[in-house]
Amino acid sequence: MTNALGLAKPRAPRRPAARRSNFELYSWLFMRISGMALVVLVLGHLFIMNILDGGVHRINFGFVAGRWASPFWQMWDLAMLWLAQIHGGNGLRTVINDYARKDATRFWLKILLYVSMVLIISLGTFVIFTFDPNITD
């Protein structure tokens, strides 16, 4: 009835009842929805930071302070941080599922991935909300 992968053959007389979760469907949909938002957020970010008047050469603490004085750019960066981490993390989850051969390897690589996602999202969110332009005063 089932093969080594635990999948029922398509024409098997009795296939398992309905799948318990639509997680992979929602993750597929999320990649497309977040992808559309990220096209605007990330390409906009790259254009401003790397190309617009002087690009990376004009970036310093004062430049960051000027941008984060505006709630608009704070929200832009916050949305970009969350969406990019979850979009990229979900992509890497797929890559790990595809290439990890042993269950233990797959498990630990995913734990490492999830820990790094939580770390980066928390750190980034913390920095955006607690940024202090007068930190040295």
Added chain:
Amino acid sequence: MASTTATEREGTSRGGGTLYRGDLGMWSWVAHRITGVLTFFFLFAHVIDTALVRVSPQTYDSVIEVYKNPVVNLMELGLVGAVLFHALNGIRIMLVDFWEKGPRFQRAMLWTTLAVWVVVMVPGAYFMLERTLSDLFGGK
């Protein structure tokens, strides 16, 4: 129009003809993966370097100086190229998935993606490297 038909492929693969030998679409898939993973790893470093604004202006400024180094500047151009390909090919994937004519035009859309990539990257590279090149060779 569209992709190579089954008959064109028939007999071209060794060992029974069931081996998937890939096509342009496979390479766009490979490139999408590589550019995606690359960008995700960069993001890890980038959020941490930006977080240094919470340490002190001097710490942040000294680390941001690294980005202005000619070699890192060139790597940054590579990153922009990777992200741009990923974005354009991502739009193509969405059109293949959601547009009724998408699958029929997938190959044409891949060439469009590459053409747009070149058209954006040429002026993009100019503006990103302008300062570095003039510092290195401008003799100022």
